[in-house]
Amino acid sequence: MLVDFNSERPLFLQIAEGIEAAILSGAIEEEAQIPSTTEISVTLKINPATALKGINLLVDQGIVYKKRGLGMFVAKGAVEALQKKRTSSFYDEYVIRLVEEAKKLHLPKEQIIEMIEKGFER
Amino acid sequence: MKEIGLGIEVKGLSKSFGNVQALRDVSLTFEANKIYGLLGRNGAGKSTLLNIATNRIFADSGEVLVDGERVFENDRALGKIFMMSENNFYPDSMKARDGIRWAAEFYSGFDMAKAKALSELFGLDTRKKIKDLSTGYKSIFKIVVALSTMAPYLLLDEPVLGLDANHRDLFYKELLISYEEHPRCVVVSTHLIEEVSGLIEEIVIIKEGEILRNESCESLLAGGYTVSGKAEAVERFIAGKHCIGMDSLGGLKSAYILDGAQPQNVPEELEITKLDLQKLFIQLTNA
Numbered sequence: 001m002l003v004d005f006n007s008e009r010p011l012f013l014q015i016a017e018g019i020e021a022a023i024l025s026g027a028i029e030e031e032a033q034i035p036s037t038t039e040i041s042v043t044l045k046i047n048p049a050t051a052l053k054g055i056n057l058l059v060d061q062g063i064v065y066k067k068r069g070l071g072m073f074v075a076k077g078a079v080e081a082l083q084k085k086r087t088s089s090f091y092d093e094y095v096i097r098l099v100e101e102a103k104k105l106h107l108p109k110e111q112i113i114e115m116i117e118k119g120f121e122r
Numbered sequence: 123m124k125e126i127g128l129g130i131e132v133k134g135l136s137k138s139f140g141n142v143q144a145l146r147d148v149s150l151t152f153e154a155n156k157i158y159g160l161l162g163r164n165g166a167g168k169s170t171l172l173n174i175a176t177n178r179i180f181a182d183s184g185e186v187l188v189d190g191e192r193v194f195e196n197d198r199a200l201g202k203i204f205m206m207s208e209n210n211f212y213p214d215s216m217k218a219r220d221g222i223r224w225a226a227e228f229y230s231g232f233d234m235a236k237a238k239a240l241s242e243l244f245g246l247d248t249r250k251k252i253k254d255l256s257t258g259y260k261s262i263f264k265i266v267v268a269l270s271t272m273a274p275y276l277l278l279d280e281p282v283l284g285l286d287a288n289h290r291d292l293f294y295k296e297l298l299i300s301y302e303e304h305p306r307c308v309v310v311s312t313h314l315i316e317e318v319s320g321l322i323e324e325i326v327i328i329k330e331g332e333i334l335r336n337e338s339c340e341s342l343l344a345g346g347y348t349v350s351g352k353a354e355a356v357e358r359f360i361a362g363k364h365c366i367g368m369d370s371l372g373g374l375k376s377a378y379i380l381d382g383a384q385p386q387n388v389p390e391e392l393e394i395t396k397l398d399l400q401k402l403f404i405q406l407t408n409a
Contacts, residue, residue: 003320005316005319005320005398006396007396008347008394008395011340012340038298038299038302042295042298042299042302043295044320045291045294045295045298045320046321047157047298047320047321047322047323047339048301048302049323050340
């Protein structure tokens with residue numbers, strides 16, 4: 001997991017998204033422990049309060065939970081929940097931007113659909 | 123749980139050197155258990171502020187309290203603060219390891235094992251005399267001492283002076299490890315702004331002896347952005363917004379906006395990017 005200090009996305013969001021990506025890819029499995037605030041903070045050289053804020057976002061969504069005295073763990077069903085969440089933001093984050101860019105380049109709809117089909121055939 | 127202190131309270135501090143006003147009515151609080159970045163250009167008053175806080179020089183007016191007690195000639199209050207500064211207060215011919223032992227005598231709760239471990243980690247030859255250490259290793263010697271004290275207030279004035287990239291990286295990591303082991307107030311004064319921008323929670327920007335900004339790093343950054351595009355379009359967009367600076371390249375313009383909000387209704391022809399801490403600092407503190 002890496003953070004991009006030049007990104008316009010706040011660091012705590014990048015932390016949350018980094019852990020989400022690790023869960024989705026299976027790098028951290030359900031019921032497995034996620035890195036601690038200290039590990040994240042020291043490895044990425046960020047303030048522990050920032051790391052904690054990122055992890056708390058995931059706690060609020062029920063993606064990770066706290067085992068008292070042990071640390072934070074990935075919740076059962078987290079992968080499915082994340083897939084659902086990502087699916088619903090897929091339109092906003094990818095489709096809208098794709099269409100905007102296409103309009104800038106004056107690409108007709110048909111050509112975009114063709115490209116998408118080509119992409120799936122890869 | 124250790125009791126959380128009231129912090130270092132700076133109240134109405136003014137200080138002149140001859141006809142140079144180094145600090146003008148400065149008031150702020152460094153709260154317990156937070157990491158602060160104290161940023162300012164050379165001569166802005168950072169070191170003066172830290173030196174007064176540790177009773178090394180005296181203010182013309184105003185006062186500094188540590189956990190509610192005045193620091194002025196008060197050993198109990200001063201014992202809570204450890205300051206690492208550019209100046210060296212160790213005798214010239216003292217060996218580094220004796221300097222460490224010396225610090226251990228002065229600061230109760232000094233962690234000798236930590237000092238040994240840090241010396242090894244940074245490759246500090248503690249048999250050498252302090253005056254014979256290179257600039258970088260002089261800083262490292264001071265870092266080793268600073269991170270081994272358990273003082274609840276740690277003031278680090280230019281801690282990475284002369285350190286190479288590897289040692290700076292190591293220092294930031296060890297600072298965070300030490301902070302996690304012993305949560306306390308850390309004030310870092312540095313010119314390497316981008317390197318600490320993720321590390322610090324609160325930011326204090328000082329210019330010509332006055333506090334320009336004093337807020338959380340996250341909120342400060344969230345209130346700024348860069349807008350770029352054709353000059354006229356940029357001009358139109360920034361009308362009425364708080365612009366702290368601009369760069370032009372041919373017919374293109376980039377404007378740095380800091381008005382506490384992210385942009386709304388951005389025309390398609392304009393591009394919005396992040397305003398990073400260093401750029402923000404440069405624009406705010408340019409003459």
